[in-house]
Amino acid sequence: MVFLLKIDSLCFNGDYVDRGAWGLETFLLLLAWKVFMPHRVFLLRGNHESKYCTSVYGFEKEVLTKYGDKAFLLPHQRDQKGRRRIVDCVSTPSPSRYLLVLWRNYLKLEDPSMTLGLSPNKERGIGLLWGPDCTEDFLKKFNLKLIIRSHEGPDAREKRSGFGGMDVGYTIDHVVESGKLITVFSAPDYPQFQATEERFKNKGAYIVLEPPNFDNPNFYSFEAITPRPQVNPYYDYVDVIDSDEELDLVAMVTTTPDDEAVLVE
Template sequence: MKSIRKTDIFDGESVDQLAQRIIDHLLQWRCLDAFCDKQILTILDKTESTLKPLPAMLQIEHPVTIFGDIHGQLDSLIRYFDAVGYPPKVQFLFLGDYVDRGAKSLEVSLLLFCYKIRYPHVVHLLRGNHECMKMNRLYGFHEELARKRGTRMWKRYQNVFNELPLCARVGQKILCMHGGISQNCTSWESFRNLKKPNTPKTCDEGLQVDLMWADPTQDKCNAFAINQQRAISVVFGEKALTDFMKKLGLSLIVRAHEVSQDGFNFLFNRKIVTVFSAPYYCGNDTNCGAIMHISPSYEISFTVLRPRMIQTSENADVVRQMENNYKDLMAKSPDPNRGRHLTPAPIPVQPVSIPPLLAPVAPGPPIQIPPLISEMVEMKK
């Protein structure tokens, strides 16, 4: 009689139990080889039904930890969890771009879907531009799924992506999305009336396309202009951002979508911050990755993962460039124990002088956000 493996489908096993087994297996083995297509499709069905009732804009209360782009970098995702904690002990908001570019988009997306199934009120997933069919058809996810599971599963994934919300408000004064702001937004009613796009055409229209694609720019652009670099959506300058935030009574915009050498980047007198969570992006960028923490009292801090390369005669110039990029990032953490176990030896730290994050608000008492503090966690390639 054929024995039943631990990872085979159990009679009477609930979807929650299956999701937990997949989580445990991914954290230990970093792969899904032990699970059949039927099990993975079961997770996709449950994820879709969990996301479907959610509005296009989520309302989330702090404290919360925010991820930017992950792009299939499973090891980096797990390193962040090791550093700051796993669901449900920590509330997480993910800003999209879970797939493409990296080698383990299937594993990253399924791990997050399983966490969403297990802890739907603690793990929040937004849609990035790579969760649109026309993007993940071209930039790696389709090829990965065709190789690992077949194109039928890739098509099934698109139905799940179509149910992902597009933005989230944290408290009353912070707005988060993958891309950026839009001239198609006139009030909070615009967000309340927003529908999740469910076709390639509707992904490229109106407010939704800007929430997934728009970029801030410091070029000679005070308002909105065509995003010529991406050939879709818009770029926006400081005046457009200031007017948008004043109209909605916001203090900070948090977005992803662009690589940052430090893992995060503030613009326009700290009105907007870009968070990018994929270090050593695509294996040829020397960038750090970061996640952002918003505390119960609106303190802002970052956990930064830094790639480390073994210096050789061929890459000596790249290593020197990386080291120069990281000098200004060495800073004390608000939690001295966070991430300490991730490095074999202590990392020298020095304080970084960063002015307080200002919080201009509409009527009502202002939010006091203390000075920004960042933490460096060294990561081996």
């Protein structure tokens, strides 16, 4: 924990669970860091932090296997003077109509492309690809120099033409007048379970930004610890391919019937 105190802030790009055997432990560790340093640890939500993905790619089964279908009760606590204390609980936020419109219209932008403009994302079966001109427009509009995103592992990048592989854990995808678009992927030797004996044996990576040149990041790659413990997968990795074709957008957010009507208009 000492190293955390030496870091100004930590930002994680989502997709903490699924397609592995230790998603629960990983997520709980990140939550512990967030509680320990709430203003310095930032946990962004990926598409796998959703009801649909966790039910298909293993996290739901992992939680039920490790904890079972149980309910836990947090009783009232008393301090040393006998005064009753109630621990605040975090309620599930109800998304606004504006958030749902954003989810419908803008979060369909799945992956970068070398083709100008927007085009259908045929590999994933859902969403759109955006070209370097879109990256330039976004950077210029918001006066930015750098975009760091994730979402694509070595298996996804293998299917993409015009881009380098995710062998070292990161790629520089767009270099435009206003700045750069970078993809970083921090899971080495991914995916953990594969239907074939061939593995990508990719490195994972993380990025360090330092002042004053935040737009010139430092990249650090690392390998998976071997040998890995022998564990069973929590999803059918043979038949469940890396595709979002049946992605349920409504399941990605907590909605009310009225909000869902906005989502599907």
